[in-house]
Amino acid sequence: MHPVLADIVQCPKCQSAVITPDDPFDGQALFCTNPDCTYARTGFPMVANAPVLIDFEQSVVSRGAVADLGHVAERRRADNTLARWLYNFLTRSPGPTAANARTFLAEVKKLSNDPVVLVVGGGSIGFGAEALYNDPDVTVIGSDIYRNGNTDLVADGHRIPLADKSVHGVWIQAVLEHVLEPHRVAREIHRVLAERGLVYAETPFMQQVHEGAHDFSRFTASGHRWLFRGFDQIDAGVTRGPGTVMIWSIRHLVRAIFRSNKAGTAAAMAFFWLRYLDYLADGRYVADSASGVFFLGRRSRRAVGHGDIIAYYENLGQPVEADRASHHGGALSPQHSR
Ligand SMILES: C[S@@+](CC[C@H](N)C(=O)[O-])C[C@H]1O[C@@H](n2cnc3c(N)ncnc32)[C@H](O)[C@@H]1O
Numbered sequence: 001m002h003p004v005l006a007d008i009v010q011c012p013k014c015q016s017a018v019i020t021p022d023d024p025f026d027g028q029a030l031f032c033t034n035p036d037c038t039y040a041r042t043g044f045p046m047v048a049n050a051p052v053l054i055d056f057e058q059s060v061v062s063r064g065a066v067a068d069l070g071h072v073a074e075r076r077r078a079d080n081t082l083a084r085w086l087y088n089f090l091t092r093s094p095g096p097t098a099a100n101a102r103t104f105l106a107e108v109k110k111l112s113n114d115p116v117v118l119v120v121g122g123g124s125i126g127f128g129a130e131a132l133y134n135d136p137d138v139t140v141i142g143s144d145i146y147r148n149g150n151t152d153l154v155a156d157g158h159r160i161p162l163a164d165k166s167v168h169g170v171w172i173q174a175v176l177e178h179v180l181e182p183h184r185v186a187r188e189i190h191r192v193l194a195e196r197g198l199v200y201a202e203t204p205f206m207q208q209v210h211e212g213a214h215d216f217s218r219f220t221a222s223g224h225r226w227l228f229r230g231f232d233q234i235d236a237g238v239t240r241g242p243g244t245v246m247i248w249s250i251r252h253l254v255r256a257i258f259r260s261n262k263a264g265t266a267a268a269m270a271f272f273w274l275r276y277l278d279y280l281a282d283g284r285y286v287a288d289s290a291s292g293v294f295f296l297g298r299r300s301r302r303a304v305g306h307g308d309i310i311a312y313y314e315n316l317g318q319p320v321e322a323d324r325a326s327h328h329g330g331a332l333s334p335q336h337s338r
């Protein structure tokens with residue numbers, strides 16, 4: 001088990017401490033210490049030295065599926081073909097992630113000399129998130145519902161098996177659309193973050209279904225702000241604009257007509273130039289039609305109110321005044337609205 005994890009893991013069901021018995025039984029490696037908890041009897045497995053701390057009774061991941069988790073990881077890696085790389089190269093603008101990662105890291109390092117960042121849904125390294133993994137001063141704990149080289153912890157974001165206030169930052173990129181209860185996941189992120197801890201989230205708005213059965217929600221800029229209402233906003237904006245949305249729409253139109261992923265991908269590549277139109281859009285106009293949204297915030301004891309969230313939309317694309325930002329959660333900063 002990752003040494004940092006050993007000190008902060010807990011039972012995902014009852015939040016009691018977990019222990020590793022000297023003599024594990026039934027092939028399970030970790031047990032809840034609360035005698036009234038189911039997991040004191042049934043325990044949790046380890047997969048390739050990573051704890052699988054999932055409350056199987058309340059997760060889309062079953063105990064039986066854990067044995068197959070390695071296969072899932074293999075299948076996902078096989079998806080990275082040359083065609084996929086070319087498609088991404090042509091149709092995907094760099095977006096704001098790399099710059100946001102730098103701000104996130106700088107803020108996280110102000111909180112501790114030895115900061116710990118939890119990545120939720122980190123089975124693959126997010127587009128533009130490389131800096132997070134390359135920073136020698138930050139300990140990154142990767143978690144996902146399956147184990148692979150990027151994940152040290154197998155966990156479900158609805159019940160993060162970590163102690164309260166145990167990490168300095170949480171990175172959650174392209175994941176909240178795949179969870180059944182995004183508001184619950186956001187509350188869990190708030191719980192595991194230290195005082196003034198940082199969250200960075202990227203979530204789709206105008207995107208078609210991806211990952212099939214595991215795709216449940218989309219968020220407007222305001223909806224995303226409300227999701228993170230327990231946080232002060234440092235920055236927020238869109239990942240890509242309506243030009244990118246057009247490319248995706250063409251891809252899915254052709255895919256639906258010909259019932260062919262390949263035909264859709266080829267059509268999208270022919271229209272790669274539409275993504276440059278994103279640079280012409282700005283402010284609330286781009287927020288209304290964005291491909292995805294991002295939020296960078298700091299854990300707060302105060303929450304955004306019902307009136308504040310209406311004012312938030314009115315201010316999208318407007319410059320943020322310091323006091324407005326703290327009371328109304330700020331606005332989409334113009335430099336990031338493309
Ligand atoms: C679209 S992928 C994004 C992966 C990575 N963050 C990236 O940007 O490349 C969504 C990820 O969320 C994970 N996921 C789905 N449901 C989850 C849950 N309940 N808890 C944690 N992760 C989950 C998936 O296994 C998958 O790795």
Ligand SMILES: [Zn+2]
Binds near residue numbers: 011014033040
């Ligand atoms: Zn328990």
